Amino acid sequence: MITMDDIVREGNPILTKTAEEVSLPATEEETETLKEMLQFLKNSQDEKIAEQYNLRAGVGLAAPQIGIPKRMIAVHLEDFDGKQYSYGLFNPRIVSHSVEKAYLSTGEGCLSVDREVPGYVPRYARITVKATDLEGNPVKLRLKGYAAIVFQHEIDHLNGIMFYDYINPVNPFEVPENSKPIE
């Protein structure tokens, strides 16, 4: 099972590189890895398992974070409107997005960053993502709210981008232009 020991931390160059497309159909090993990434998220959100294995709660995970420079992400979360998202995706890409921006009013964190980095992270308010799921089927997801924020955070990891790259260094809590808070 994946534990915190498998999560690479900032300073590791893999986190600032662009990850490679997975050639489809994915191999059994790639599929198994993506399933383990999703299971890690479920474990990290289970009070008993998380406590037993000292897991930091996570709602998303990208393969570079476990040292695998491939375009694979897992997301497991319940949005504030109660909608549930549980996906393992190969080669996710944002195919369209709103002009309007949004930011998590609490700021963001990252399992690969062992420190608080305060500030608003401006992102697109709504995105459409195309990808291939764990069963090898094409998926098209129209996302908004917290889910849109998390998917963007994960897809950024595939392009070597960290959440704090977006924070305004002069005024971290400056409200981004044409944006709304997700709270």
Ligand SMILES: OCN(O)CCCc1ccccc1
């Ligand atoms: O890459 C996943 N990760 O480091 C876990 C935290 C995910 C996350 C946290 C806050 C806002 C968006 C995404």
Ligand code: NI
């Ligand atoms: Ni992260």
